[in-house]
Amino acid sequence: MAMAIAAPLSRPRWSATALTWYISAFIFILLGSAPPASLAASDGGSAGSDNNGDDDDDPCLLYLAQSTIPNAGLGVFAGASFKKDQQVGRVGDAAILTVDQNWHLSSEGVSVSKGEGDYHWPLTNYDWNAPDIGCEWEAEDVSVTVTGFGAAPNCHFRLINIAEHKATYDNAGLDRYKSPGAGASTPWFNRSSTALWDIEAGSELFVDYGQDWFLTRDGVFELVPVADSFEKAQSFLKHYGELLVGSTNPDDLVEDKMALDEDARRDLWDIIRTFPYVTRERQALPVNHEDAIRAIHGDIQAIEKENSVRSVQYLKERGKCMDNIVPAKSNIPHAGRGAFATRLIPKGGLVAPAPVVHIADKSSTNMYNEKIGRHGNIVRDESVIVTQQIILNYVFGHPNSTVVLFPYSSNVAYINHHATEYNAEVRWAKDFSFYHKNEWLSKPVDFLEEQWTSGLLLEFIALRDIQAGEEVLINYGDEWQAAWDEHVQKWHPSNSDTLWTKTTDNNTGLSEYLRAEVLNDDMATPIRTMAEQAVEPYHSSIHFKCYVNVNHLSPYEFEPLTRPYFKREWDRRVDMRDDSDDVHYNACNVTLRYESDEDDSGDDDDDEVEEGAGAEYLYTIELEVKKEFGNTFISEFHVITDVPREAIAFVNLPYTSDIFLKNAFRHEMKLPDDVFPKAWMNAILEN
Incomplete structure (x- = not known):
């Protein structure tokens, strides 16, 4: 009796020409195409600096390494393990504000762009949006440079393991009425970073830049993978596996079923x-073929995570301690x-590494007075x-140069x-x-002005033994x-009249300065109404914002002849919805205060107000909202009753914090003559 015997699975064979054509075709189809580009190869480096976290009883928590x-380029690595939600490092980072820079560097009030070469400001690639830091109310246009975790780590969308939080406002006791140091140092500090999951020692630390950060930049940034890139790459690997064995069965990915031998597969990859x-x-x-094979029926993320870990010994030998x-x-x-040593730093030992961002012309930090322009608008003088x-x-x-360097470690x-x-x-x-591009030190300033990414590294070195706890x-x-x-010698106590502001409004109220955070921390004291404020005003540096939804279901078909008027009760489900784009803080006035009726709250937790004497009151607020209608604006008047204390916030008026004091000290640090490159000395000293 004849038997039908299945033929053994044959290994697909490809000619070199057919294979090249096939690879080219599905690279185009699956991965897309872009203009030819190349990325410079990186070489290794060694640190070997003294005081590099060699003490196992007191390990360095953070390293800078390749x-x-x-x-x-540079990456930040964990020198020890961190648990989920644990602070990574010992303390958060400093946040330094740059305000209204486009306005100050424009002509006749016409804004210019940092990224289009109108002025050289590479920090635009390192700055954060003000709401991410919590300082959006400081000025009309705020960008924030954050040291440490705000600038040094990379972003890998499949491996983000660090959550970053808002900074804290604290001027370290520098009273504007008593200290000549008021306004000379940033009051925004302790921008903390925590672990999104358990992080093992040696792991590279990644933060989230946001996908738009890469999509809006060119050069090397336009080739950095974003979230969608990994999905397409995973799909490509699936097809690549089919090419090698002629099936999608993961069990077929074995040597004797491969269409190519190992050397040919490496060449193909x-x-x-x-x-x-x-x-x-x-x-x-x-990067390598072995990882590609493992990821075909696995996950690129798992492979990338394995490859993002260096040994702690590697970091000790080839990294620099940031801790x-x-x-x-x-x-x-x-x-x-000030900065204090966490451990003994021996003479000649590393205090801290300091990658720097270069700025070709320090005049880009100038802030100008204002005047009324030809068209009636406020422009710079x-x-x-x-x-x-x-x-x-x-x-x-350096006094002989326009170049300045910002260290961001x-x-x-x-x-x-x-x-x-x-x-x-x-x-x-x-x-x-x-x-570290040492050749930049012999390049002219014109060359630096063409560079928009950092490429230089300074080091702070101990001149003698520095004891733990010593400044x-x-x-x-x-x-x-x-x-x-x-x-x-010339300093004198400041007051509200000496503040520089980019506004012509004159505030009323107590002239002494007070931060809104002080009042917001006091939930027990009732908020004063407008009538009470006429007798007992708040400080002129603050105003109110209310957490309310000013959207409504009455669209305008025609421009109203009178100002629209709306009155309703405050509703947590409408006014405190975090997922609604219509909800935000609006300028408001508190007109009435009355004791809350606990019977109205019932058993619904959503209607409860926070504990404390101040929380026992509800408020009526009024606010005016302007909404765009065609080529004009409609001014609406809203009255909202039964507003809880938690929905009302004291907010600092823009341009009132210490950094805006006219007499605040400003001066760059000098890099010594034997350190500052002679090729950069392009300024002529005035006699």
Whole structure:
């Protein structure tokens, strides 16, 4: 009897020409195409600096080292393990505001763009949106430079393991009525970072830049994979597996069923990885063929996570510890916070690494007076420089140059000055050749102005043994000391009339300055109504915002002849919906206060108000809202009753915090003559 025997599964065979054509075709189909581009190869580097976290009883918590992402330069790594929700590192980072910069660098009030080459400001690639930090009310246009975790870590959308939080406002006791140091240092600090899940020691730490950050930038950034890139790359790998074995069965991915031998597979993968049309999707593929095979029926994320971990020994030998200093109240009068050693730092040892962002012209920090322009609008008065952005106090420069350098490593912003008793100095890094471009030091300033990413590394080095708990100090230079001495001699207590503001409004109320945070922390004291404020006003530096939804179901078909009037009760389900774009803080006035009727709340937890004497009251508020209608605006008047205390907030008026004081000190630190590159000395000294 004849038997039908299944033929053994044959291995597909491909000619070189057919294989090349096939690979080219499905690279185009599955990964898309882009103009030819190339990424520079990175080389290794070694640190070997003293005091690099070698003590197992006191390990360095954070290291700066070469990123595990190819061609990404620097990365931040965990020197110890962290539990989910644990603070990563010892303390949060400093946040430094830049305000209305486009306005100050425009002509006749016409805004310019940081990213279009109108002025050189590479920090635009490192800055955060003000709402992410919690300081959006400080000015009309605010961007924030955050040191440490705000600038040093990379973003890998499949491996984000760090959650970042808002900063805290605290001026470290520098009273504007008593201290010449008021307004000279950033009051925004402790922007904390926590672990999104358990993080093992040696892991590279990744933060979320937001997908738009990459999609709106060109150059090397336009090739960085975003979330969608990994999905397409995973789909590509599935088809690649079919090409190798002729099936989608994961059990078929074994050597004797492969269409190509191992060497041929490696060569093929090299062709795919070096295909002349580079896309984000191709960059999301595993680098080596072994990882690609594992990811075909697995997950690129798991492979990437494995590859994002370095050994702690590697970090000790080839990284730089970022954990040797922490901020605390300085011993220097009027300095605010200072940087203190967390452990013994031996003479010649590393205090902190400091990658720097270069700014070709420090005049881009200038802030100008205002005047009425030809068209009746407020424009800058180019003849009057009122002050400079506060970031000028955090950069290194030289009297003979327009170039300044902003160091963005953790806590180096807190290192203070002493003219004679300094215990540390600054020098250029001698290693990290994969990042530090030593050739830039001999390039002219015109060259620097064409560079929009960082590429230089400074180091703070101990001049003698620095004991644990001792404040770290450097010498800012004779020019800085002379400027500070003159400032102290001429300084006088400030008041609201000496504030620089980009507004012509005059505020009424108590002239003494008070932060809104103080009043918001006091939920027990009832809010004063408008009638009560006429007798007992609040401070002129604050106003009210109310958490209400001003949208309504009455669309306008025609422009109303009178101002629309709306009155209703406050409703938590409508006014406190976090998922609604219509809900936001609106300027409001408190007109009535009355005791809450507990019977109205019933057993519904949603209707309960917060505990405390102030929470026992409800309020009636009034607010005026302008809404766009065609080419004009409609002004609506809203009255909302039964508003709980939690829906009313005190808010700082823009341009009232200490950084806007006219007499606040501003001066860059001097990089010593033997450190500052001679090729950058492009300024002529005035006699």
